[in-house]
Amino acid sequence: MTDVRPMIEVRGARKFFGPLEVLKGIDFSVARGQIVAVIGPSGSGKSTLLRSINHLETLDGGEVWLDGVKVNQTLPRRAFEKHINSVRQQMGMVFQHFNLFPHLSVAENIAIAPMKLKGMAKVDARALALKMLDKVGLADKIDAFPARLSGGQKQRVAIARALAMQPKVMLFDEATSALDPELVDEVNLVMKQLAAEHMTMVIVTHEMRFAAEVADRVIFMADGAVVEEGKPDDLFRNPVQERTRSFLKKFLNG
């Protein structure tokens, strides 16, 4: 029966930035192998929600679960540090601004976590890096430094870096928002490939078309709350809420 257990579960997530309530009690869950896209206007809290899944943001209320393990447990400081590091090793995250390590080569960017966190030998880690680079179509860049790569290539390396830890889920925080338009497709292609391999994914995005294409379920957020969610076809074609309609209209016209 463990198969029905959701891979990610968020219950009553609340978060304040000062007096501002950015998450007003969010509930959602992601099944194993499911792909959920989170859309919504800037400031709707969708990035904060994503970042609270791997505890880059600390929730003020509510719970986050990963594969049956509570992420935001109350533990003594050292014990929690150990717990959260092991939880994070099971979640890959891809950032808007790539955040590759500029002092390390592409191979080292990918190999450092498996080497230092899993004790993988250097040769094995390099082989793994090559395998991951192959997946994102950048095997020839293995010894390049990040500064020599285009934005699209950087993001693909960042995806390879996250995949090298063999995560159970991948979290994408506006992975293509910082890219030149002509570089968006190469990154989207990699994400679609992951989708085809049944990776569990949460994708925060501004790209409605991509969300419609790749997601099993779309969540529309506004003002720190989930306004509407459903299958992409339903949500994009027949949104029920007025708030969703006006947002989508603005997007499709703009």
Add this chain to the structure above:
Amino acid sequence: MQGLDFSIVPEYLPLIGKGLWWTVVISVVSALFSIIAGMGFALIVLYASPVVRYPVRLFMWLFMGTPLLLQLFLIYFGLVQIGIDIPALWSGIIGLSLHFAVYNADIFRAGIVSLDKGQTEAARSLGFGAWQTRLYIVVPQALRNTVPAVGNMMIALLKESSIVSMIGIAELVHSAQLVISETYRPFEFYLTAAALYYVLNLILEAVLGRIERKVELSR
């Protein structure tokens, strides 16, 4: 009036050379210590618990506000009174190291603070702990980004190392003085010493240039 006569210099070069050697040794060792300790201070000031952080900040503040010469006298002549007898050479190295560590710490602290916070987030999201992130991601980048500023400090250190002659260490200036007291030729030998400092600095600058270029390649 006594004219200038450099023909006397070669005879004393072995002695001057010994002084030059000690200047190099003291400078290199102190430079390394000042960089290591400087990074240590920077990390403590930024991340350690208040119990450790405040004493270190006080110490740094005191070292920045007082002259190197006085610090050397305190370490070499002063500490003996409370039973800590450090030989002259080590007093000199400790004094120089700590004096420049304090400045390096300030440079490193600024270098760490100016790093994009996305770097830390990326490392943490992979599962690195706080100190692992500092060790593998933050410190290497801070070191790289501060090569020019720390390099300037090391050039200053090389020249300031002459002050340890005041506690009797036979480095370059001290050996020049020894020779002068024998030959009564201050101008020739001070000039010789000055020329040797200049050459040392040229070499140091060349080394720093190489490091900077190497770092630049990986950006």
